[in-house]
Amino acid sequence: MRRVIAIANQKGGVGKTTTAVNLAACLAEAGHGTLLIDADPQSNATSGLGIDRSTLDGHTLYEVCLDHADLDSIIRPGPVENLFIAPSTKRLAGAEIELAGSSERDLILRHALAASRRSFEFILIDCPPSLNILTVNALGAADAVIVPVQCEYYAMEGISSLTETIDLVRSCLNPKLDLGGVLLTMYDSRTNLSEQVAAEIRRFFGNRVFQTVIPRNVRLSEAPSHGMPIIQYDPSSRGAHAYRALIEELIERNEK
Amino acid sequence: MRRVIAIANQKGGVGKTTTAVNLAACLAEAGHGTLLIDADPQSNATSGLGIDRSTLDGHTLYEVCLDHADLDSIIRPGPVENLFIAPSTKRLAGAEIELAGSSERDLILRHALAASRRSFEFILIDCPPSLNILTVNALGAADAVIVPVQCEYYAMEGISSLTETIDLVRSCLNPKLDLGGVLLTMYDSRTNLSEQVAAEIRRFFGNRVFQTVIPRNVRLSEAPSHGMPIIQYDPSSRGAHAYRALIEELIERNEK
Numbered sequence: 234m235r236r237v238i239a240i241a242n243q244k245g246g247v248g249k250t251t252t253a254v255n256l257a258a259c260l261a262e263a264g265h266g267t268l269l270i271d272a273d274p275q276s277n278a279t280s281g282l283g284i285d286r287s288t289l290d291g292h293t294l295y296e297v298c299l300d301h302a303d304l305d306s307i308i309r310p311g312p313v314e315n316l317f318i319a320p321s322t323k324r325l326a327g328a329e330i331e332l333a334g335s336s337e338r339d340l341i342l343r344h345a346l347a348a349s350r351r352s353f354e355f356i357l358i359d360c361p362p363s364l365n366i367l368t369v370n371a372l373g374a375a376d377a378v379i380v381p382v383q384c385e386y387y388a389m390e391g392i393s394s395l396t397e398t399i400d401l402v403r404s405c406l407n408p409k410l411d412l413g414g415v416l417l418t419m420y421d422s423r424t425n426l427s428e429q430v431a432a433e434i435r436r437f438f439g440n441r442v443f444q445t446v447i448p449r450n451v452r453l454s455e456a457p458s459h460g461m462p463i464i465q466y467d468p469s470s471r472g473a474h475a476y477r478a479l480i481e482e483l484i485e486r487n488e489k
Numbered sequence: 490m491r492r493v494i495a496i497a498n499q500k501g502g503v504g505k506t507t508t509a510v511n512l513a514a515c516l517a518e519a520g521h522g523t524l525l526i527d528a529d530p531q532s533n534a535t536s537g538l539g540i541d542r543s544t545l546d547g548h549t550l551y552e553v554c555l556d557h558a559d560l561d562s563i564i565r566p567g568p569v570e571n572l573f574i575a576p577s578t579k580r581l582a583g584a585e586i587e588l589a590g591s592s593e594r595d596l597i598l599r600h601a602l603a604a605s606r607r608s609f610e611f612i613l614i615d616c617p618p619s620l621n622i623l624t625v626n627a628l629g630a631a632d633a634v635i636v637p638v639q640c641e642y643y644a645m646e647g648i649s650s651l652t653e654t655i656d657l658v659r660s661c662l663n664p665k666l667d668l669g670g671v672l673l674t675m676y677d678s679r680t681n682l683s684e685q686v687a688a689e690i691r692r693f694f695g696n697r698v699f700q701t702v703i704p705r706n707v708r709l710s711e712a713p714s715h716g717m718p719i720i721q722y723d724p725s726s727r728g729a730h731a732y733r734a735l736i737e738e739l740i741e742r743n744e745k
């Protein structure tokens with residue numbers, strides 16, 4: 234049973250890529266065949282998994298969205314067994330303008346996934362920090378969306394426009410789209426702010442907030458400079474423990 | 490002599506809004522008439538200065554971009570003397586699609602500023618985390634751009650595509666656009682990562698990096714929840730000292 238999960242939030246720097254990369258790596262480590270699709274032209278997920286962009290030569294998500302290349306033709310193995318990635322480069326930034334006129338523009342990713350012959354248990358999609366065509370494509374293709382929220386004031390403010398977008402996509406593009414969960418990230422137990430924001434988010438979303446909270450942990454921000462997910466860079470760090478706990482909760486939620 | 494400065498970086502969460510709000514407030518405190526334009530649909534700069542979005546009723550940047558309203562008609566006073574704001578709401582997110590077909594779409598903000606009869610010494614423009622029409626408009630209207638860069642790996646990666654965009658805008662839209670400076674933000678002296686990234690950025694940009702470095706300081710992230718700039722929320726904090734030091738450096742650079 235394949236599960237497609239978009240990792241989205243238009244607020245910038247809330248931990249979307251960090252969550253996409255590490256959730257994917259932990260799912261793969263636990264034996265689930267996992268594909269990570271990098272739908273952000275910043276292509277941080279691509280470099281976060283150690284892929285050298287200069288070796289991609291025309292086999293990226295841009296070619297799938299604009300030249301009708303098969304998704305399968307761009308998939309390559311990641312640094313962990315059972316983990317694969319559909320990489321991107323900054324060229325994908327052109328998709329917004331180049332797709333603006335096309336009638337099918339919102340469903341390109343869904344069609345590409347439907348045509349794929351690869352079988353993965355989980356497909357994660359890392360989204361850019363805006364509610365543009367790439368994010369709409371990810372929401373249109375997903376079964377569920379995980380929303381990382383940094384435990385800070387500005388990040389909290391933006392939540393209502395995201396849930397409105399999710400409702401809009403559900404009503405006119407993808408009726409099966411479910412809010413998979415809100416994930417509190419960069420929680421710093423030394424500050425009141427983190428606790429205040431976390432309490433506010435729980436009041437608003439109730440049990441749709443994951444019990445697992447990702448702490449602020451410098452090892453998580455060091456790992457990408459080595460091109461590794463946290464379970465390879467520092468498997469005993471608080472960051473690694475938190476993302477491992479998250480997949481257990483995710484799988485439990487899925488089975489309900 | 491009016492100076493228009495865009496605060497831009499397509500990487501999310503690097504401190505664009507925090508820099509725009511606090512730089513504007515410090516310039517105003519030092520006696521310079523300052524306007525902050527919120528060009529981000531997230532409208533964090535608007536709430537960061539204590540403006541209640543529900544009181545804006547059609548007097549926002551959306552109306553200037555889409556309904557040809559005068560910029561002067563939306564300007565309102567900020568929480569500090571000499572500080573004014575041109576606010577936004579999430580409605581501005583529609584500008585991307587609604588302006589896509591218009592031939593003048595890249596110069597709307599420059600024309601609106603040219604038509605304004607208000608006189609400010611500094612006009613700051615807070616940009617969204619993407620290289621879209623709103624950011625291009627800000628770069629098209631600006632004399633200079635300040636690039637906040639978080640002292641983290643992913644933020645460093647994105648710099649080259651931003652400088653490419655600045656060069657592109659300079660060559661076909663705004664020949665006077667200057668790189669005003671790269672600002673290191675959220676510098677955490679306890680981590681090696683901050684020092685490594687800072688050293689790398691200085692190697693790449695040389696003296697275009699501001700001497701002033703903004704430290705990670707929780708008071709900066711608490712201030713927005715009170716709708717205040719740091720000089721009001723906690724005037725003796727390290728964050729307030731850093732942004733005050735920054736304006737001195739900025740004014741010195743301007744005079745050269």
Ligand SMILES: Nc1ncnc2c1ncn2[C@@H]1O[C@H](COP(=O)(O)OP(=O)(O)OP(=O)(O)O)[C@@H](O)[C@H]1O
Pocket residue numbers: 244245246247248249250251252273275277360361362418419420447448449450451453454455457472499500501502618641642643644
């Ligand atoms: N739990 C954490 N502890 C410490 N640092 C973190 C944590 N999560 C993410 N980071 C760091 O914070 C920064 C922002 O995270 P990340 O890039 O994953 O966010 P994002 O939402 O994907 O950003 P964007 O909006 O630009 O796509 C990165 O430098 C990352 O390494």
Ligand SMILES: Nc1ncnc2c1ncn2[C@@H]1O[C@H](COP(=O)(O)OP(=O)(O)OP(=O)(O)O)[C@@H](O)[C@H]1O
Pocket residue numbers: 243244245246362385386387388500501502503504505506507508529531533616617618674675676703704705706707709710711713728
């Ligand atoms: N020097 C700092 N110390 C501590 N926290 C900071 C600092 N600068 C910014 N922050 C906090 O980090 C988060 C990201 O900053 P901010 O929202 O200003 O970035 P941004 O680049 O404007 O984000 P976006 O890309 O979404 O527009 C905010 O919650 C802010 O309060």
Ligand SMILES: [Mg+2]
Pocket residue numbers: 249250251273277360361
């Ligand atoms: Mg990201």
Ligand SMILES: [Mg+2]
Pocket residue numbers: 505506507529533616617
């Ligand atoms: Mg901002």
